[in-house]
Every structure is written in C-alpha cells, then in structure tokens.
Amino acid sequence: MSMDSLYTELIMMHNRSGHNKHVLPEATHIERGHNPNCGDDLTLQLWIEEGIVKDAAYVGHGCAISQAAMSIMIDLVKEKPVAEAKVLAHDYLRMIRGEQLTEEQRDALADAIVFESLSKMPARVKCGTLGWHCLEVSLAETAE
Amino acid sequence: MSMDSLYTELIMMHNRSGHNKHVLPEATHIERGHNPNCGDDLTLQLWIEEGIVKDAAYVGHGCAISQAAMSIMIDLVKEKPVAEAKVLAHDYLRMIRGEQLTEEQRDALADAIVFESLSKMPARVKCGTLGWHCLEVSLAETAE
Amino acid sequence: MVSSNLTDTQSHDRLSTTDRDRTGQTDFPIFTSHPELIYLDHAATSQKPKQVIDAMSRYLTESNGSPHRGAHKLSVEATRLYDIGRKKVAAFIGASRPEEVVFTKNATEALNLIAYTYGLSTVKAGDEIVVAITSHHSNIVPWQMVASRTGATLKFMYVSPEGDFLPGEWDKITDQTKLVAFPWVSNSLGVIHDISGLIAKAHAHGAVAVVDAAQAVGHLPVDVCALDADFLVFSGHKMYGPTGIGVLYGKHAHLEAMPPFLTGGDMIEYVEEQSTTFAAVPERFEAGTQHVEGVVGLMAAMDFIEHMGITRISEKEQRIARYAVKRLSELPFVRVYGPREGHDRGALVAFEVEGIHPHDLASILDDRGIAIRAGHHCTQPLMKSLGIMASCRASFSIYNHVGEVDALVEGLHHARRIFGYEHG
Amino acid sequence: MVSSNLTDTQSHDRLSTTDRDRTGQTDFPIFTSHPELIYLDHAATSQKPKQVIDAMSRYLTESNGSPHRGAHKLSVEATRLYDIGRKKVAAFIGASRPEEVVFTKNATEALNLIAYTYGLSTVKAGDEIVVAITSHHSNIVPWQMVASRTGATLKFMYVSPEGDFLPGEWDKITDQTKLVAFPWVSNSLGVIHDISGLIAKAHAHGAVAVVDAAQAVGHLPVDVCALDADFLVFSGHKMYGPTGIGVLYGKHAHLEAMPPFLTGGDMIEYVEEQSTTFAAVPERFEAGTQHVEGVVGLMAAMDFIEHMGITRISEKEQRIARYAVKRLSELPFVRVYGPREGHDRGALVAFEVEGIHPHDLASILDDRGIAIRAGHHCTQPLMKSLGIMASCRASFSIYNHVGEVDALVEGLHHARRIFGYEHG
Numbered sequence A, B: 001m002s003m004d005s006l007y008t009e010l011i012m013m014h015n016r017s018g019h020n021k022h023v024l025p026e027a028t029h030i031e032r033g034h035n036p037n038c039g040d041d042l043t044l045q046l047w048i049e050e051g052i053v054k055d056a057a058y059v060g061h062g063c064a065i066s067q068a069a070m071s072i073m074i075d076l077v078k079e080k081p082v083a084e085a086k087v088l089a090h091d092y093l094r095m096i097r098g099e100q101l102t103e104e105q106r107d108a109l110a111d112a113i114v115f116e117s118l119s120k121m122p123a124r125v126k127c128g129t130l131g132w133h134c135l136e137v138s139l140a141e142t143a144e
Numbered sequence C, D: 001m002v003s004s005n006l007t008d009t010q011s012h013d014r015l016s017t018t019d020r021d022r023t024g025q026t027d028f029p030i031f032t033s034h035p036e037l038i039y040l041d042h043a044a045t046s047q048k049p050k051q052v053i054d055a056m057s058r059y060l061t062e063s064n065g066s067p068h069r070g071a072h073k074l075s076v077e078a079t080r081l082y083d084i085g086r087k088k089v090a091a092f093i094g095a096s097r098p099e100e101v102v103f104t105k106n107a108t109e110a111l112n113l114i115a116y117t118y119g120l121s122t123v124k125a126g127d128e129i130v131v132a133i134t135s136h137h138s139n140i141v142p143w144q145m146v147a148s149r150t151g152a153t154l155k156f157m158y159v160s161p162e163g164d165f166l167p168g169e170w171d172k173i174t175d176q177t178k179l180v181a182f183p184w185v186s187n188s189l190g191v192i193h194d195i196s197g198l199i200a201k202a203h204a205h206g207a208v209a210v211v212d213a214a215q216a217v218g219h220l221p222v223d224v225c226a227l228d229a230d231f232l233v234f235s236g237h238k239m240y241g242p243t244g245i246g247v248l249y250g251k252h253a254h255l256e257a258m259p260p261f262l263t264g265g266d267m268i269e270y271v272e273e274q275s276t277t278f279a280a281v282p283e284r285f286e287a288g289t290q291h292v293e294g295v296v297g298l299m300a301a302m303d304f305i306e307h308m309g310i311t312r313i314s315e316k317e318q319r320i321a322r323y324a325v326k327r328l329s330e331l332p333f334v335r336v337y338g339p340r341e342g343h344d345r346g347a348l349v350a351f352e353v354e355g356i357h358p359h360d361l362a363s364i365l366d367d368r369g370i371a372i373r374a375g376h377h378c379t380q381p382l383m384k385s386l387g388i389m390a391s392c393r394a395s396f397s398i399y400n401h402v403g404e405v406d407a408l409v410e411g412l413h414h415a416r417r418i419f420g421y422e423h424g
C-alpha cells in the first residue's frame, strides 16, 4: 500500500471518527505508551472480565499512524477472549517485523493489515506498534 | 643533504668523539631539555662570565641528531660573546623553520648548517633544536 | 514523487532564479544518486560536496598514517595534515592561535568537554549557570550535570515564539553567574541571537560565554576574536564536512587552566605508574588516535565554503528562507515559528500544519522525495516552554533553491488533501 | 631506497612464498600510490583496503543522512546502516546481543567511558584496581584518575622482558580488587596474555575484567562470550577500518547499571529544564550525531577480515612475525624483546639495535621506504619497569610479506654501516 493510500484509509476509518478515543470509566487495566522520539503519548484502557476484553478505549495524543493503529486494534480486540487478543498482538508484531503470516492469521488481523507496509518504513514502526505494545503489557498481567 | 650523509657526517664529527659530553664543574647555567615523545633528555651546561660563553658541555641521553646538534652548537658558541650566541640561536631556529638565511648568516652557523635538511623532516625537528632551545633559555636569563 | 523537472519549471516561471540557484548542486554527488531528491534537512546533517568525499578517499589512498608524530613519511604526512587542519580551522573562525582549536568527535563532545573540565573545576555551590531556553539538548544536559554535581543553580532565559528573549530575561545573568550558554542560531526556531550582546553581558558579570555555533558555522561569517567568545563549538557534518569530527574553540587562557578530560595516548608528557604529566594545550584534550581523515574532510569543507564565499552562501540561504517564510505564511493552515517575515533568520523554517501531525507530514513529503525533519529537534525544554508538541523543519544551504520551496508548499497542499481537507 | 623488486627477488629465493604473500597488497591502494613502501606500522594504524575507502565514499554519495531516526529516506537509511553496523560488530566479537556494543571514537574513549561511568560509580576508597604493566597509556591513565578520585589503590602486575607475568603477580588480584585491566596483545612487546585466565582470576575475586583488544581484533578470533569478558575495547583504524570509530563492548548488565557519560542529543528520553531521563542502552552512551560513515567503513573492514579469513590472516602474520624474530635474533647487534623464538606472539616485533637510537634507526629506514615505529609506544611504565629507554617496532598484517622482513634486516645492516660499525 502506498503512503498516500495508507493515510487515506487510516484517516477515513479512524482518526476523523475518533470513536475509540475517550475515557473508559470501567477500565481494569491502564497502560501508557510513549515514544520519546516523536512525542507520541497514548494510554490504552482495557476493561477485562472473566478472561474477556469487555471494552477498550484510548486517550492521549500522537500522530495519525499511532492513533489509527491504536483505534483499529481496539475495534479488533473488543469482546475477544484475552487468549485470542494475545495471539493477535503476537501476529501483528510479527507482521511489522516483516515476517510472513498465514492466510488465516492475516484474516484474523482484519483491518490492521493496512499497517503491513510499516515493515518497510522503519521510521514509523514505533508509531504503528505503540498501542499493541500497551496491549501486550496489559494482557501479560492477565490470566487468560 | 641526504639522510645517510647527514648521519655519516654527524657520527663522524661528534657522536663518536663525545668531546663535549661531560660534566662542566664551572657551569653558571644549567638547562635541561627533554622531548617526551622521543625520550631525548639532554642537559646543557654553560660557563658564562663577563658576557662571554667561556665553556660549555652537555650530559644526558638522546638520539644521534639531538646529541650531534648539541655538540656542534657547543663548538660553535664556545668563547663567543653572549650577544653573538643569541644571534646564532635565532638564525639556527629560523633555518630549521625553513626560512632563508643570508650567506653571512649561513657562514656564521658553520658546521651547524648540516641540520638545514631538518626543515624537511618535521619528525626530527625537535631533536635538532633541543640543545638550541636550552641555549636560548639560558641566554635569555643573561645580561649581554 | 514530483519530478524535479516539474519543480524546476514551476520555480522558473515564478522567479527565474532557478538556474543560478541550481549551480550549487552539481558539486554534490548525492543529487546524482537521487536526482529527484529535495533535501531540506541540512540542519540535521549536510550533504557533502565531491571535494570533501574525494579528499578523504585521497588521504586514505595516498597519505594514511598514524598521526602520532612517528618518524616515517606517512606518519609525518598525517601529522602535517592534522596540524594544517588545526591552523585552517583557527583561521576560519578567527582564533588568535591554532592552539585554541581542539578537535572532538562532534559539537556534543565539545560541550561535554567544557562541562567536565571548565565546568566542574570552576563552578561552585551557590553559583548560577544561565542557559538560553533555545538551546539544543547537548547544550543543556551537560549543564544539568554540572549543576547537580556542584550544587549550582541552572536558570533559563525564555523566548517568545518568534525567538526573541522576553523582556528582562538577560537580567538572570548576574554576579552569581559563572557560565552563560546559548546557541548562535537556534536549530528549532531559526532565530539568530544577539550573541555579541550576550557575551558582553556575561563578561560584565565575570561569567564565561559558551556559544553553540553548530547552526552558524558555514552559514555566517565567524570571528571568535571579534565576538570575544570564551568557548565556541560546532560539528563538521553540519558544514559540508564528515561525521566524527567536531571543534571546540576555547580562549587559550581558559584551555591552559583546564584539567584533562579523556586521558590516554598522545595527551601525555610522562606517564609514571601512579601519576602523569600532561601535554600542552591543545594536545592535552585530544586523547588517543585522532580522526585524521575527518580533519582532512573538514579542511575540504572549509575550502568549499571559502570557494563558494560565505557571503554568497548566506545571501542565498537568506533568500530561500525568506521566500519559504513568505510562501508558508500565505497558507491559512500553516503556522510558522521563529522570526517574523522580513526579519533575519537562520537557514531554516519551522512550522506546523493544522490537522496533520509533523511526523505524518514528514512521511507524506518523504514519499514525494522531500526530506524535512519533524519532532522536537532536540529542544524539548524550548518546545515545552512554547507549548509546541512537535514541529516540522525545512532547512537550507547552498545546494537548495527556491523551486524546492514551491515543491514543499505543493507537498503541504497534497498532504492536506490526503488528510481530508477540502481546500488543501 | 631499496627497490621492491630486489626485495621480492631476495625473498623469493629464500622462501618462495612471496607470490602468495603478496596477494594481500593488491587490495590496498596505498601500495599503488607508493609502490616501494614497506609498511611495518600496522600496529599504529592499518592501511585501508579499497573496499573500506569505497564503502565510505559510496555512503556519502548515496546514503548520507542524519541517523537521528528522522522520517525521510536518507535518515532512515543512515539509521539502518548504523544499526546493521552494531549488529555486525556484535556478531563479529560474539556478543550475546547488539545492545552490548557501544560506538565510541576510539579505544581510548571507550576506556575512558568505562572509567568515568563504571569506574567512578563502583570503585570506593580502599578498593584496588589492578593493571598489567604491559598496558597502553590509555588503559593506565584513566585508572589513575579513578584511583585518585575515589581513594582506591592502583597496583601493577609486572612482566619479564619476554612479557610473561612474574611469579606471584596475579596474586595482586584479591578480594579488595574491583577491576582488572590488561591488553590482550601488548603493543610494545607483542606478548599475548592469557586473558581467559586473567578474566577467571578477576571473577574469582568478584572483580570485573577490562580487556584492551586494540591489538587483537583483526589478528585473532574474538569471542567475548567464550572469554566471559566484562568489557572489551578496540579501534576501527587498527583493523583496516577508518579513524574516528571505536568500540566498547560491555556485558549488558554492566551497561544497564552505568550512568551516562557524554550527554546531549539522541541519548535522552525526556529533557526537562532541571532533569533528564536517559535512553536505554546502548543509545544512552552515544551522545550527539554519530560517525555513521565510520561505522560503514568499519563494516567494510569486518567484511574484508571475514573474506580473508581470520585464521589465514593470523597464520600469515604469525609466519612473518616468527620469521622476523628468527632473522633479527641472528644479528649479534640486535636485541629482540617479547616472547622468545618459537613462542606465540602478536603480529609485531620490538627490538633494539646496539649503538643506534631507535629514532635514528627509524629515520634511516624511512629513507629506504621502510616504515617502522620507534619510541615508548605509549607504554612508558612498561619501558621503565624493563629499563628500556625506547625501542623499535615492526608490526605486520595481511598486506605484509616475509620479503619485507629481509628488507628490514638489510636496512639494519645499512644503518649500522652508516653509524660506523665495520660489520653491519
């Protein structure tokens, strides 16, 4: 995907709508991710109960890529079991590192696949993985 | 003068004979010169009376160039008035810096002219000027 | 990617200065490798003229030796070139003698050298260090270290978004002040500080002045004697030279009084088991094998600057910077930081585009072959004091031309359209 | 000057290995510029293969950008090359992860970095630092600084003229010892120390071991993990690479615990006005714009070494060094220092010629196109302990050949004749 269409899709899909950007009062897990180099500073809030990600949202500021990646991730993991969210995070981060995914794994990542091209944009990798790293840290603390 | 003949002349003239290398009990001025880089460490002893360099000698250790330059200098300034020795030191150091001397000045430097080629051997300049710098320092303290 | 032909034509139509402007680029092989590159990131690191690249290759091919004052020809030649390099730098910045020039690996090491030696040995508890808020991190963090180790207080002089010191800020320089540090040209705002005034103010209170000239050398004429600067630092790689080489200028009396910093080979006189006597200034501050090919490259860079003429370089950069400020200010969705239109500024323009994060803008422009820099520019305290999260920066030099500013502006419109703004 | 043809013929007659030996030289443009040069000063600084010179030119021509993790392609490329360089060094020396590799400007800065950070923060009054007397000044003077600032005691382990530690010297390493420093290969005697033994001894007493590998890397296979070294340093310019780049290897846990040294751009996370949080290891120790073309050159140098094969290099050097010891030992007027004939030694031979001061000998040989080094080799304490004023040193590498040893021996005869000795 070209830079321009990556942005076009991202902007259309998420940054304008901002539907996942708000405070989540029920949050059981709050993880702040920041990138000193760009100044991205986003906080992921997860409401996890009985091994399920009941709800999620984020607050903070950052570039379009970090926010869209966060928002798309939230859409993806919401209402999923923790175990499944862990697998998604694992696969997403592998994708960004340029590793090959199976068709099944790609399908599971759904919209998040637009970030595949980040594997060829090292300068922006940290933006595209900020939210997912927050997710990983939060889930690591959680029994499945 | 080639390196080889520079050395041949030096060795023949001075280092073998060592006639200026000894303690000078009458010394009125003692100046140590050393070159941390090569390890040359020579001490010039001058016996100055009534504005005349009555006698001079050196002790210490160093390379052939530093010792020969010292010894030739001693031959040259012995029994000369301080004022004249100062001029010789001045001219010698100018020669080593590659400056042009008059015929007269060159004649005055006599045997010390063999060191002219040092102006093209920066690595050895300090060796060839060690004794002369000692002389300059000693004479600077002396009324003419 | 916008073809550079298109860009040329545009600028030609607009200003008919392109041909003249373009002359600078033929010396720079990077533009042969990347014909469509619009490099607006000189302030981060300059591109290198062929003369610099060739001088270093030639050195390694013909003259390479250890500059340890060894007795063989290559060693002598390396030493000779290194010494000539020092003399050339001294002449280039108007130092009164070559011994006032110390080679470091970059401006950052030079500032740390001052902090660890002059700073730690001179500053005492209760003293004050006053730093311009426009300073680069490398001219802030070392002073934090000095303040925290000595018990001194670190004070900042604040500026407006245009880069002017706020009224009364200079009064923070008092008789308590031991050291005043500031950039000549801010790499973040482009403001050119009145450094003569700051130096005089520091001296009036018995303090020394540390000038960070990283963004000034190669852009403005430098005369440390006329300025009466105590210390002045810069990096080779920002003035058409190589990386790995920087310069610390220090007044001889200061350097003489300073203890060594890095210790080891070549900066000693005699090493005993338990103690060491050190070489004279400047060798005292140059431990270990020095970066001779860096000095050789730096000499070629100074030759290049002299050949181009600092006045011509500076006039060209001013023209491009003024044009950039003008064009960017015309855009309703752009906010320009630093000196207002018509005021002097360094060879750079920082700005923000409404609705687009600087990093996103940089990526989109990069995709069109336009290299700018986005972020905090290593000036977080400045950014925080002005309430800016991050900014975009386009910086200029002899190899840029006004047509590239047009391409930049076109790129901003494009980015705005991508981000869904109707009127890019 | 002895013609190199003559030299070749001589060696050919003698050993018939010249053709094979000579292969190394074709890669080194310096020998095209100076066809008659006999360069026996690799230990001071190496000559550079074409691959290294070209890699740096190519970088500056095609890829030059600021490695500040900027968003544009050249910056990304510079960052990428820099990171690959770190990985390559880590693999080259067997580090367990790239983060254990810190780039410095030379081995000397690397040793100072350890001294200023690990040293000053770990060593306390009453502690002991034990240093091999064979150490280079850069591995002595920084420890004098640490000792004098902390109140620790500095002790030396002495060696015989052959370079063997005298009986009982290792026992100076005790439970009081916090740090043990030594060269792997002595640049002055050529002795190869039993560094695995020294490291184990240090560890047995809870001390860390600092290995100066400046004369080992590029000559011997290096595996920091197998050695269990705490710190290991070297310089690019002594291993076919450029000046201005050096390496500090440190065990990750040590580096993690160390405070920063040079401060400024790129080594920070967040800079507030009064305080700073620092980046993770290894960036924490790399302040300011780094010497990317130096890293690129270093990579090419490692490629060159790998292409030649470290075993082949080391075997060739050993052969030349053994041959040199043999030929020199045959001369009644020569005294050879360091390991005896038949014993392992580094790629160098130090010696003295009766009746001729080393500097004079170096000048006379230089006039015949033979580059050797004379003096104290930055090891004054060693020289003093052995009662040597100065020595001559011939050092070898892949581009040397045994015929050059013959030329050296012929040069010694010649010098003796000049100095008036009948039987040169």
Ligand SMILES: Cc1ncc(COP(=O)(O)O)c(C=O)c1O
Pocket (backbone or CB within 6 Å): C265, C287, C288, C289, C290, D043, D044, D106, D107, D108, D109, D136, D138, D139, D183, D185, D186, D187, D212, D214, D215, D235, D378
């Ligand atoms: C054994 C040893 N250690 C350290 C050094 C210092 O290396 P550099 O001058 O590159 O810092 C050298 C070379 O001069 C050396 O031979």
Ligand SMILES: Cc1ncc(COP(=O)(O)O)c(C=O)c1O
Pocket (backbone or CB within 6 Å): C043, C044, C106, C107, C108, C109, C136, C138, C139, C183, C185, C186, C187, C212, C214, C215, C235, C378, D265, D287, D288, D289, D290
């Ligand atoms: C104003 C200013 N000061 C200091 C520096 C630091 O220079 P370097 O990274 O070459 O040490 C820079 C550039 O990054 C700069 O722009």
